[in-house]
Amino acid sequence: MTVMNFVYGFLVLLGVFIFQTTLTGLNRKVTARLQKRYGARWYQQFLDIFKALRKDSTSHGWVFDFGVIMALGGIMATVIFIPISGFQAFPGLDNVFVISYLLAVGMLGMAMSAAGSGNPWASIGVARALTNMLAYDIPLMIVIFAMIFAYDSASLSEIAAMQQGMGILGWNAIRMPLGGIVAVIALLGMLGKKPFDSFIAPAEIASGPMVEYGGKHLGFMFILHEFMTFIEVALILNLFFGGGATIWEYMLKYAILYTFANIISGVMPRFKIDQAVRYFYRVPLAMAIVQGLVVILTGLGVTIWF
Amino acid sequence: MNLAIILAVTVLMAAASFFITRINKKAGGFTTVLSSLFALAALFFLRGSIGEDFAIFYFTFSITTVGWYFSLVMVMAYSMTSFFNPYWMEKMMYPGSYNFMYLLSMAGTIGMFFAKDFITLFVFWETVVWSSTFIIQLGKSRKASYVYYVISAIGSMATLFAIMLAYSVSGTFVISEAFAGLSGGMAIAVFFTFILSGLAKIGIFPFHVWLPEAHGSAPHTFSPVLSGGLVKMGAFIAFLSVTAFPAYEIFGDMFKVFGAPLPIYFLMALGAISIIVGTLMAIKQEDAKRLLAYSSVANGGYILIGILMLDQVGFAGGMMHLINHAVASAAAFLAIAAVAYRTGTTKMSEMGGMIHRMPVTYLVYLIAIISMAGIPPMGGFVSKWLIFQGLADKGMIFLAAAAFFGSIGSFMYVFRPLSAVFLGQTFTRDLKKKEVGFFMMFPMLILTGLSLLTGVFPNIFLRVITEIQTSIGLIPVTLAENTIVTANGFLDAFRVFIVFGFGFAIAFVIFIVRRKSTKVELMDTYTSAEFIHTRELLHYSSKFYAPFERMYGNAPDTMTLYKKISVKIRELGGLAESLFYSHKPEKTVFWMMAVGIIVILIGGVV
DSSP, rough: OOOOHHHHHHHHHHHHHHHHHHHHHHHHHHHHHHTTTOOOOOTHHHHHHHHHHHSEEEEEHHHHHHHHHHHHHHHHHHHHSSTTTTTOSSSSBOOOOOOOHHHHHHHHHHHHHHHHOOHHHHHHHHHHHHHHHHHHHHHHHHHHHHHHHHOOBBBBBHHHHHHTTTGGGGSSSHHSHHHHHHHHHHHHHHHHHHSTTTTTTTHHTTGGGTTTHHHHHHHHHHHHHHHHHHHHHHHHHHSOOOSSHHHHHHHHHHHHHHHHHHHHHTTTOOOHHHHHHHHHHHHHHHHHHHHIIIIIIIIIITBBBO | OOOHHHHHHHHHHHHHHHHHHHOOHHHHHHHHHHHHHHHHHHHGGGGGGGEEEEEEETEEEEEOHHHHHHHHHHHHHHHHHHTTHHHHHGSSSSSHHHHHHHHHHHHHHHHHHHHHHHHHHHHHHHHHHHHHHHHHHHOOOOOHHHHHHHHHHHHHHHHHHHHHHHHHHHHBBBBHHHHHTOHHHHHHHHHHHHHHHHHHTTOOTSTHHHHHHHHHHHOTTHHHHHIIIHHHHHHHHHHHHHHOOOOHHHHHSSSEETTEEEHHHHHHHHHHHHHHHHHHHHHHOOOOOHHHHHHHHHHHHHHHHHHHOSSEEEEEEEEHHHHHHHHHHHHHHHHHHHHHHSSSBBBBBGGGOOOGOOOHHHHHHHHHHHTTTTTTTSSHHHHHHHHHHHHHHOOHHHHHHHHHHHHHHHHHHHHHHIIIIISSSOOOOGGTOOOOOHHHHHHHHHHHHHHHHHSSSHHHHHHHHHHHHHTTTOOOOOEESSEEETTTTTHHHHHHHHHHHHHHHHHHHHHHHOOOOOOOTTOOOOTTTOOOGGGGOOOOTTTTTHHHHHHHSSSSSHHHHHHHHHHHHHHHHHHHHHHSSSSOOHHHHHHHHHHHHHHHHHHHOO
16 A cells, blocks of 8 residues: 555546546436437536535534535545456455445435435435335345355456456356346446436425535535446446456446436336335346356356356 | 452452442442453453363353453443443432342353353353343333343253253263264254254344343343343354354254255344344334344344354354444444433434534444444444355355345434434424533443444454364464455455545545535525424434335234234133132032043053
8 A cells, every 4th residue: 555556546536537427418418318408518517516616505514514525535435446447546455345335434424414404305315215225235236146156256356357358248247147137227226317216306305315405515415426326337337247458448338338327217207215125126136036046056157158 | 360250259249339339329330330340351361361271169160262252242341331320320210239230240241151061151141131131120111021031031941951951962061072972853952942042142033022122121221231242142152052062063964055054054044034124123113222122133143144154254254243243232322322311212203413412422323333234444344244255155145135135224224313313403302402421421432442443453353253263173264464365355444444534535625625614503494485493393203214114014023923822822821720710619620630530541541
């Protein structure tokens, strides 16, 4: 652990922020075209963030501020651990469990800050967000668990590297087709895309956790959202779509995956939160368990493959 | 320091505290603090004499690493909680008996963990059960102590039966030799009856019903001990039943499920069920202490699964979860007790926004739940990580599914008291409340520090666990300087912590350089153009996860089932009573003769 690690980490953060925010901007345009609108300019997302950071804000006490900092801090630490086409600022710390639980620090910070605002809408939103997490995470973790058993490794970069070199046939999404479907559905849940966006539901619970934020707090939440999106998409990309041998391949695959999720979201209505739980615990959970048993008991897709 | 002296001093101090409390209540409370701190320090220095054997009267003891580890965790829970005792003496109905029982049960746990033979173990075990039963009685409800005692008694009697059964084969009560020579059906019978008291104590489904009752209504100063300490006695029995009773060897040629023999896998599955039941029930509780009690059920499941794996990684995880949960759960219960000390309630719907009145207590609770939910950089994460790695090594997919469910579900339930008690609107009644004094804050801060220490430098604790693993003939978990290495990857908790600090620092700098925000009142929020002036109405706390609870709200409750069974048994008893005890003597005589004749007939046939 040297100073260079931290410099690399900072550069990763900067690069990820620029890349993901641009992509979000472009996807706003995609969504607009789906809805037959012209859409905002591609750099509008940057403008929104910097404008929010520049404005005056109100605070509801120290936990409101502290939670925001803790959220962004935790999420940024998680981004640093994500391998980007084999590159890691802190090599060897890309354990799946570390990443998925470190992500929870950020989420806890955000939930804490939102509930600390004293607005009931925020608490309702947090309650829904946590319920949503319980819904999508179990099927996804079962598939990942089987994958760790099969590959004898819980390292994101190693799992990604093992899928490379065989073209599309090497991808876990193809090797474990049911698991791949579960992963993409879970990705929609993780990103809070429709149909699993009941926890932010703008027209219903006034944007849920976000209701009290303004000014720099809102700017923080925007940045946080970009980073969180990156972690979630990159997690699925590395685990199921082989990461990327080069940075360009990685970015291209990433953009396609994210845009795909966004397009699905664009044409979907919204599930109520209990419907989302019911949905995840029926089809995806069953698929995940079948896939897990196949991989663990027979090795089909991992040890038995072309 | 000799163990005999520790035991003798603790028992004597127990008796002394009873009389001191008669003279001065506060002084009696301080006696428990001093004696338990003395026991903690003395036990710590007992490490040098590991391997020694000795006897007091008929009781034989042997100082082992595992006993040392367990007793240290236990006495830590006792000593930290004891700091609250002096403040609760005024509210206690029988303070003298409370102090006496408090120290006596502590002495019982110490003796139990170092017992060399089963009779010693059983005597000390029962000492703990009896004395804690009387403490629970001093709390909110008498019913709780009945439930606690009945479940404990079922377990204790089963274990006593198992010991006798094993004695009939091996002819000895010494723990390391008592189970020699068991095989076949006898081995299965001994195994399941023996571990029953462990399951009952640790709160494994279907014996989990006592935890919410006892933890929920015990005096606030005893719940942390119950959850942080006493349930760990069950883990010790589970430990004995896979090591002293070499379950993996005796059941070695039985049908194996994912590498574990069927009887052991069955118990692990019970652990997994406890995780799910504990999580689901915790989510829908309205009382903070009951909620934490159900979380102990779930965490007990993790500990049981970990210990029963008896391997390199998962076992270390189970043993480490023991201390992590003890620390986190004691801290969380103490934080709730501190709030109850000021507000007089533990109902979540009757509180709110305590963070503005008690910020330190809030931070203690926050760190405790981060550890309990298994989020880095706290200790709970390291032990859950080890358990997950152990499960992934063997491919135990169903247990892992339950473990994931419990882990994510714990985010839901631990957030509830955080949000309902500490965050949100402060109730008008509580606007003038103050933070607790330093003497009560001190143990909470120590426990918070321990949570962080176990999370950032887990190897300090794992080194002891590797010694335990070596002593029972396992391959110890591989430790490098700051790193834990497993077959599936490694964890460098210290670096994770540093990177988290790095991220936090960047966020902090960005926050500081931007314009300072205006502070506004908590009531000054967006309410969709409604005018709400009552703080209590603007606080969302009861039925927090209503849509989720509704999905399983009508599922049968275990306690209801037990109540139904008890009604049936009472009816059966009523039938017998009506036959034998009626106003007509001839009827009684008839039935007595009838029963007598039937017994003689059956005896003649046999």
